[in-house]
Structures are given as C-alpha cells and as structure tokens.
Amino acid sequence: MKKISTIAFSGGVGGAKLALGLARALPPDELLIVANTADDFDHLGLHICPDLDTITYTLCGRANRSQGWGVEGETWSCLDALSELGGPDWFRLGDRDIATHLYRTQRLREGARLSEVTAEMCAAFGIAQRLLPMSDDSVSTIVHTAEGELPFQDYFVRRRCEPRVTGFHFAGADSAAMHPELRAGLDSPHLRAVIFCPSNPFVSIAPMLAIPGIEEALRSIHTPIVAVSPIIGGKAVKGPAAKMMSELGLPISSLAVAKHYRDLVTAFIVDETDSDEVACIRELGLACEAMPTLMNNDDDKLRLARSVIAYCHELSR
Amino acid sequence: MKKISTIAFSGGVGGAKLALGLARALPPDELLIVANTADDFDHLGLHICPDLDTITYTLCGRANRSQGWGVEGETWSCLDALSELGGPDWFRLGDRDIATHLYRTQRLREGARLSEVTAEMCAAFGIAQRLLPMSDDSVSTIVHTAEGELPFQDYFVRRRCEPRVTGFHFAGADSAAMHPELRAGLDSPHLRAVIFCPSNPFVSIAPMLAIPGIEEALRSIHTPIVAVSPIIGGKAVKGPAAKMMSELGLPISSLAVAKHYRDLVTAFIVDETDSDEVACIRELGLACEAMPTLMNNDDDKLRLARSVIAYCHELSR
Numbered sequence: 087m088k089k090i091s092t093i094a095f096s097g098g099v100g101g102a103k104l105a106l107g108l109a110r111a112l113p114p115d116e117l118l119i120v121a122n123t124a125d126d127f128d129h130l131g132l133h134i135c136p137d138l139d140t141i142t143y144t145l146c147g148r149a150n151r152s153q154g155w156g157v158e159g160e161t162w163s164c165l166d167a168l169s170e171l172g173g174p175d176w177f178r179l180g181d182r183d184i185a186t187h188l189y190r191t192q193r194l195r196e197g198a199r200l201s202e203v204t205a206e207m208c209a210a211f212g213i214a215q216r217l218l219p220m221s222d223d224s225v226s227t228i229v230h231t232a233e234g235e236l237p238f239q240d241y242f243v244r245r246r247c248e249p250r251v252t253g254f255h256f257a258g259a260d261s262a263a264m265h266p267e268l269r270a271g272l273d274s275p276h277l278r279a280v281i282f283c284p285s286n287p288f289v290s291i292a293p294m295l296a297i298p299g300i301e302e303a304l305r306s307i308h309t310p311i312v313a314v315s316p317i318i319g320g321k322a323v324k325g326p327a328a329k330m331m332s333e334l335g336l337p338i339s340s341l342a343v344a345k346h347y348r349d350l351v352t353a354f355i356v357d358e359t360d361s362d363e364v365a366c367i368r369e370l371g372l373a374c375e376a377m378p379t380l381m382n383n384d385d386d387k388l389r390l391a392r393s394v395i396a397y398c399h400e401l402s403r
Numbered sequence: 404m405k406k407i408s409t410i411a412f413s414g415g416v417g418g419a420k421l422a423l424g425l426a427r428a429l430p431p432d433e434l435l436i437v438a439n440t441a442d443d444f445d446h447l448g449l450h451i452c453p454d455l456d457t458i459t460y461t462l463c464g465r466a467n468r469s470q471g472w473g474v475e476g477e478t479w480s481c482l483d484a485l486s487e488l489g490g491p492d493w494f495r496l497g498d499r500d501i502a503t504h505l506y507r508t509q510r511l512r513e514g515a516r517l518s519e520v521t522a523e524m525c526a527a528f529g530i531a532q533r534l535l536p537m538s539d540d541s542v543s544t545i546v547h548t549a550e551g552e553l554p555f556q557d558y559f560v561r562r563r564c565e566p567r568v569t570g571f572h573f574a575g576a577d578s579a580a581m582h583p584e585l586r587a588g589l590d591s592p593h594l595r596a597v598i599f600c601p602s603n604p605f606v607s608i609a610p611m612l613a614i615p616g617i618e619e620a621l622r623s624i625h626t627p628i629v630a631v632s633p634i635i636g637g638k639a640v641k642g643p644a645a646k647m648m649s650e651l652g653l654p655i656s657s658l659a660v661a662k663h664y665r666d667l668v669t670a671f672i673v674d675e676t677d678s679d680e681v682a683c684i685r686e687l688g689l690a691c692e693a694m695p696t697l698m699n700n701d702d703d704k705l706r707l708a709r710s711v712i713a714y715c716h717e718l719s720r
Binding site: 130131132157160161163164165166167168170171172173174180181182183184185186188189191192195206207210 | 485489
C-alpha cells in the first residue's frame with residue numbers, strides 16, 4: 087500500500103499541468119491522480135481516453151504544449167491517408183497517439199481493466215506516480231444543448247463547442263464503481279490534501295463526483311479539499327468552461343465556480359488577478375487564497391503545486 | 404454489368420505484379436481481379452487483408468517496391484510508439500497502411516461487406532478495375548507444421564516461415580460463399596481468359612479453389628485457364644513457395660506446379676529459363692509455353708500480361 091498524502095482530481099490540459107507540478111513536488115508514492123474518463127469514447131474501433139492521455143503525455147514530458155493535446159513532434163500520416171479514403175478525420179489522431187489507443191483497446195479487449203492498462207502505459211512511459219481513471223466502468227458525458235443531446239466529443243471536437251449548452255448528464259455514472267484504490271486513498275491515514283485541479287467544473291470534475299461513493303467519501307473525510315479555479319480574469323484559461331457558464335446563466339467568475347463547489351470543498355484558490363473575489367468567496371464560508379495560478383512553464387506548475395500543498399497543510403492544522 | 408473478358412486469380416506480390424500488367428493491357432471494365440483473402444487476420448483489433456492491400460497499392464502505384472509489401476514512402480511512428488508501449492510489433496504496420504485497416508475495420512463493423520469496402524477503397528485510390536475478395540466470408544489458412552498448426556501470419560511473419568510445413572487447411576472455406584460477381588464473370592459470354600497469376604499454389608491459389616463452387620465453375624467453363632508458374636529456375640521469385648514444395652516432398656520446379664494444377668488448367672506458362680520443362684509439361688496433357696515471366700519493372704508486367712492474354716486467345720480459337 088502506497089502512503090498516499092495527496093489526491094488530485096483532474097481533467098485534461100489545465101488539470102494535467104497542476105498534476106505535473108504535484109508530481110514534481112511530492113515523492114512519487116504519495117501522489118494519486120484521478121482522471122476524468124467521461125470524455126472517453128469509441129472512435130474507429132479505438133477506445134480513446136483524452137484526459138488520461140493528456141495527463142500521461144504531460145507527466146512523461148511528451149505533451150504537445152502548443153496545441154494542448156496529443157504528443158510533441160507528432161506525425162499525421164495515418165490521418166492523412168484515412169482522410170484520402172473518405173474516413174472520419176474530424177477527431178485528430180496523430181500516428182503516435184494512435185499507438186496509445188491501439189494498445190489500450192487491445193488490452194481492454196483481452197479483458198484488462200482500464201486502471202490496469204493505465205498502469206502499464208505509465209510504466210512504459212516511466213511515470214512513477216499512480217494515475218487512476220475515476221472508474222473502470224464506462225461513463226459518458228452527454229451535453230444537453232439547444233440542438234439536443236450530444237455525446238461529449240461530438241459537442242467538443244466535431245461541433246467545436248458551438249451549440250448552446252443547457253445542462254449535462256453522465257450516462258452510466260449511476261452504475262459505475264468508484265475504484266478501490268481511490269477509496270483506499272481517501273481512507274488513508276496519511277492523506278493530507280485533496281485537490282480539485284483547475285479543470286472544467288461541469289464536464290471534468292462533475293462526472294467524477296457523479297460516481298456513487300466519491301462525493302460521499304469526500305464529505306466524510308477530515309482532510310482539506312481545495313479547488314483551484316479554472317477561471318482567471320473572467321476567462322477560462324483553456325476549453326469551454328467560460329462559454330458553458332455564460333450559457334448556463336452564471337457569471338464567468340471564480341466566485342461562481344466557488345459557489346458551485348461550496349458544499350463540498352474546504353477552500354478555494356483564485357488567481358492573483360482575481361484577489362478582489364477572495365472576500366466574497368470567504369463569505370460563502372470557504373477558506374480562500376489568491377495566488378499566481380497561470381501555468382505557462384514547468385516552474386509555474388511546480389510553484390503552484392507547492393503553494394496548493396502548503397495551503398492544504400495549513401488548513402489541516 | 405461489366406463485360407468481363409479476363410479473370411485473374413491473385414495472391415500478393417507476384418500476382419499483384421501481373422494484375423497491374425493486366426490492368427494496363429485491358430480496358431478497365433474487362434478485367435476482374437480475384438484476391439486471396441485466406442491470409443487475412445485480425446490483429447490489434449484491425450482487420451488486415453494483406454493480398455487485397457498489396458494488389459490495391461500496386462494497382463494505384465503506391466506499393467513499396469523494394470520491400471514487396473506496404474506503401475511507398477511509408478512512416479512508422481505508430482509502430483515505434485506501440486513498440487515502446489510493449490505492444491505487439493512483429494507485424495509491421497506502417498502509418499498509412501494503418502489507415503487502410505482502420506477504415507476497412509470500421510466499415511465492416513458498420514455492416515459493409517468486404518467486397519463493398521474494397522470497391523470503396525479502389526474508388527478512393529482511383530482504381531477503375533474491379534478487385535474482388537474471393538469471398539465476403541472469412542476463410543483462414545492454417546499451416547500444418549512440424550510444430551503443430553499455425554495461423555498463416557504466425558507462420559509467415561512471426562515465425563518467418565521457419566517451421567517445416569506438412570500441409571494446409573482453409574478454415575471456414577466449406578461455408579464460405581463464392582462472390583456473385585465472380586460467378587457472373589465466370590458465366591459471362593464475354594469471358595476469354597482465366598489466369599492464375601504467379602502466386603503461391605498452396606496458400607494463395609488453393610484457398611480460392613477451396614471455396615465451394617469456384618473449382619466446379621472453372622471446370623464447367625470453356626474458356627482457357629492459364630497458370631503462370633511462380634517458380635523460375637528452381638526458386639520462388641518471392642515468398643515461401645519453394646521452401647514449402649521442398650518440405651512437402653515435391654521437386655522445386657515449374658513441372659511440379661504444373662502437375663499440381665493439371666486437372667484444372669488448360670495451359671501452363673513457364674519462364675524462358677525453364678524452357679527445358681515445356682516438353683514434360685505438355686506430356687501431362689497441358690498446353691505449355693515458355694516466355695519471360697520475371698517482372699522487374701512495369702514494362703515487364705505489361706509485356707507478360709499481353710503475352711498471357713494473347714496466349715489465352717490463341718488457345719480459345
């Protein structure tokens with residue numbers, strides 16, 4: 087049994103950045119990273135797990151930083167050829183990335199669990215930290231839009247987040263099982279910090295909380311739960327969080343995200359540019375700090391990770 | 404209905420070369436190429452049809468000539484990455500080639516028949532000739548060896564044809580259906596030539612003949628059936644035909660191949676270097692001619708195709 091001190095819940099890009107910072111700030115056996123898998127989908131017979139892959143590629147230093155997804159130095163021969171054949175090319179699959187999906191799909195077909203396959207891939211990539219899918223069972227985010235319900239990747243990639251969002255549901259969540267390693271981690275006497283990475287509250291963090299047992303376990307622990315705001319200066323750093331908030335009738339602010347999490351988290355971290363929201367957030371009954379949260383480089387990631395960990399430790403005193 | 408004048412039965416490399424020659428020698432709507440699909444296999448969740456693909460790539464001018472399989476100018480990023488992950492890399496899949504398999508597998512999963520998918524791919528590659536899998540049903544060559552039975556690609560690629568061959572069977576052949584277009588072609592009043600390309604008699608031509616109805620149809624037609632020897636000067640131009648003949652206790656000669664086909668074909672074509680075998684082959688009751696059959700370039704392919712067609716026409720007079 088690992089001595090898990092820190093559990094981080096993460097979606098893709100922004101979450102992966104903080105996950106990398108945490109991985110550098112902590113001994114490997116102390117960190118458990120839990121990834122949203124409700125964006126996962128089957129495409130061309132491949133089982134694709136965008137958030138797991140973004141975190142994996144980020145942790146091993148292979149993520150494509152400019153495009154925010156996929157592998158650095160990727161090639162596109164397969165997709166070019168598929169496109170020539172008239173095959174579906176709307177989801178951009180790089181040649182190296184396809185190997186990830188082929189490997190995973192094959193292992194799942196052989197009966198391996200997603201968490202096992204993820205462990206195998208982390209080992210192959212030299213990642214010492216434990217990265218865990220939120221569940222080994224399939225959960226699928228369905229986006230309710232003005233044009234009807236859309237599977238997440240249809241909304242996100244094919245439709246480029248254009249349809250107006252009215253809500254979400256997480257198909258399969260009710261019957262999905264929380265992973266035993268996550269339960270063990272949350273029950274661990276060594277646990278000192280639970281962190282919600284700066285990920286989309288609606289489609290990255292919410293699906294994880296929708297799995298029976300996870301939210302209940304979080305409510306029952308005495309460890310501080312700290313969420314890092316994905317909104318900086320009224321904008322999402324990456325992704326559709328701001329557009330979603332606007333369409334859901336919410337102000338695009340860290341305060342609105344804090345209100346969303348208020349019943350569950352101990353504390354909320356906003357970016358230094360939003361320090362004027364700290365007082366309002368504290369009025370919600372949450373601890374709150376402002377600090378630099380924008381992660382442009384690896385130093386930023388490590389610094390934010392250290393600050394978040396230190397803040398959790400302060401809160402637990 | 405196309406006015407099929409020529410039907411060519413083909414395996415991979417050598418057969419594909421003659422198929423290309425025939426494609427250049429005949430109006431597109433006169434040629435029907437029937438491909439062996441008993442080498443097909445499922446690998447990494449991809450349905451791979453080596454002979455169909457070699458023929459397709461050859462007909463559209465994209466075949467990798469030096470390696471004899473796959474696509475010219477291929478890249479290998481996916482397989483490199485798969486190899487790093489510890490995935491199976493014994494079957495060499497290039498990035499562009501993977502697109503072929505992804506497209507085909509997806510279309511089959513959607514319910515398309517292999518012959519439909521093949522037509523779609525030929526159209527995408529600008530191939531005007533009809534290329535037909537021997538059947539839309541699955542047939543699998545099983546190689547009987549001194550080490551037991553091996554699926555064809557395990558024998559051929561993974562084991563590099565090392566195990567000693569004792570025989571073959573074609574799993575699924577009994578219940579596979581001859582394609583209606585092949586039956587229509589063989590019944591066509593325009594048919595003037597049936598050609599067995601210089602392909603492996605045991606694992607390329609034999610599986611096609613094992614499909615109920617094909618051999619019977621061939622026996623019932625009055626069109627000349629001409630086989631081109633895959634053996635030149637006591638060696639196979641490419642592939643394991645010679646090694647197989649030796650292990651099966653056969654002499655490695657065109658005469659031995661002619662004996663193998665004697666009950667079915669009208670005539671046999673040997674390479675000019677084997678002209679000393681012509682008399683013996685004629686003694687079997689077969690028509691026989693020697694001509695240059697080695698195809699090193701496109702001119703060779705066209706010349707051989709024209710000679711074979713002309714010979715068939717002579718025989719039908």
